Amino acid sequence: MSASNKWRTMPPHHHQQPLCTRTHQIGALLLVTTTFFFTRLLSPCTLSTSVVHVSHPQLQWGQSQLSLKIYVYEPEEINGLNKLLHGRDGKVTEEACLKGQWGTQVKIHKFLLQSKQRTRKKEEADLFFVPSYVKCVRMMGGLNDKEINNTYVQVISQMPYFRLSGGRNHIFVFPSGAGAHLFKSWATYINRSIILTPEGDRTDKRDTSAFNTWKDIIIPGNVDDGMTKTGATGATVVQPLPLSKRKYLANYLGRAQGKAGRLKLIELAKQFPEKLECPDLKFSGPDKLARKEYFEHLRNSKFCLAPRGESSWTLRFYESFFVECVPVIISDQTELPFQNVIDYSQISIKWPSSRIGPELLQYLESIPDEEIEKIIARGREVRCWWVYASDSEPCSAMRGIMWELQRKVLLIVIICSNKSSERDYLLYLEKYHLILYEVLNLLNRNSSRCQGIAGFKDIVEEPIAEFEDYVTSPG
Structure with missing residues (x-):
């Protein structure tokens, strides 16, 4: 480990699990490769044996142009869709739904309507976006759980392109920790669809996760616009x-x-009241903390702690970047957006939830200010990926989501290709590279759980099974 990174080393502890070494990674890849080719031997596909030159799929952003075509359903064309946007009485407004964590449903819809990648021709679309503000609608009493479930079923039944692909080319947004569980029958109707959500782990109230690593996308939380966009004065609401x-x-x-x-x-x-601020904040009622006051509190520390709540993700992680406070993730199972291109170890700290105590503060105190400044500077460079702005911007949440969607389209094309040809052979090999790419991301996310090859086996077995099920299922 380089001298500049020594501060990242956590203090020794007898419960600490060994980190994954290069040997472990090689062993894991051999395991995955063997598993993949063994299962593919049983595939009914007949592949050409011709020798072809294979180019790796364009997996890194910036190596190719966005070429997506996305069709956005209009509320008027599908009976019931307007209810998912504005409630049974049509009284829930777009403006009301822009606030808070569920604002991503509105923003993604709005920016897709303005996107150059949008098409108005269903027959040329790669993907179909189903707009819904259902989290907001539910919170504001516009629909109850039963109505939400029945309305989704009604809407899906009117989509012929959904039936043609088994739902694989349709996109749904669920902006809270509950994920797709907001739609009670999600596992029956949209288990093959692409789900955009900030939550990659199950919540404490659920037995299973609606998130699938192979097809779904983790999106950034909705940070207050006053902190991400400069106003007339050229400054955000609160300055670091x-x-x-x-x-x-x-x-x-x-x-x-x-x-x-x-x-x-x-x-x-x-x-330790002089070191750790943890006020009894009021988020409702007459003593409710105002937006500006909240960010003024947040900016008054060097480190912003982001522990697990009802689910593994927390909006506080994203907010901390805009007051230039180093986020400390205390949520073991959290997944973060765009992990294939952003090295979160360089812009944040992750601490085991089982070790919350004085040693946490001791560790944070051991980090010199010059190192903190470096982390903040690196975070300043990438925080634009948390800002919901047009996908035409070189750095925005929408830009990142579009690149991730384009990567998913490649997977859909590979899975849905049925022709026996040289092109299929190329796609077959590209699928192999894509799987290994996804597995590497998976291993990076789960490095703290690694305990040799056996540990890797536990990590990859379930996702590999999920992928095989996703590939071979009808539709």
Whole structure:
């Protein structure tokens, strides 16, 4: 490890699991490769044996141009779709739904309507976007759970292109920790569709996750526009403070919600009130914390702690970048957006949720300010990927989502190709490279769980099975 990265080393602990070595990775790839080719031997596809020159799929952003064609359904063309946008009485407005975590449903819809990748011809579309503000509609009483479920079923039944692909080329957005569970029958109707969600792990209230690594996409949370866009004064609502003027080492701004990790942080703040700010914030009622006050609290520490809540992701992680506070992820199973191109180890810190205590503060105190400044500077360079702006912008959440969707389209084309030809052989090999690429991402995300080859076997077996099921299922 280089000297510049020494501070990242966590203090030794007898429960700490060994990190994944290069040997482990090679062994894992051999395991995956063997599994893949063994299962493919049983494939009914007949492939050409001609020798062809194979180019790797364009998996890194910037290596090719966006060539997607996305059809966006209009509310008027499908009976019931307007209910998913505005409720049974049509009273839920777009403006009301732009606020809070569920604002991504509105923003993604709005920017797709304006996108150059949009097509108005269904027959030339690669993907179909189903607009819905259902999280907001539910929160505002526009539809109850039963109505949401029945309306989704009604809407899907009117989509012939959905039936043709088994739903694989249709996109749905679910902007909260509940993910696709907002649609109770998701597993029956949209289990092959592409789901955009900030949540890649199951919530504490669910037995299973609606997220599938092979087909779904993790999206950034919806950070307040006042912090991501400069106003008439050329500044955001709250400006970052110099490190020397910050009062606290770290902060946690959120409710306990009865969650063990959050309760531990609250107790830790009582032990070390001069180091860890953890105020009893009010998010409703007459003493509700105002938007500006919240960000003023957030900017007053060097580190912003982001523990798990009802689900593994937290909006606080994204917000911290805009007050230039180093995020500390205390959520073991969290997945983050665009992990194939963003090295989160360079812009954040991850701490085991089982080790919340004084040693966390000791570790953060050991990091010198010059290193903190470097982390902040790197975060400043990539935070534009959390900003919901047009996909024509060189760096935006929509741009990242479009690249991820283009990668998924390649997978759909490979899966749905039925012709026996030289081109199929090329696609077959590209599928092999795509699988290994996805597995490498999976291994990187789960490195803390690695315990030799056996550990890797546990990590990859379920996703490989998911992929095989996804490939071979009807539709």
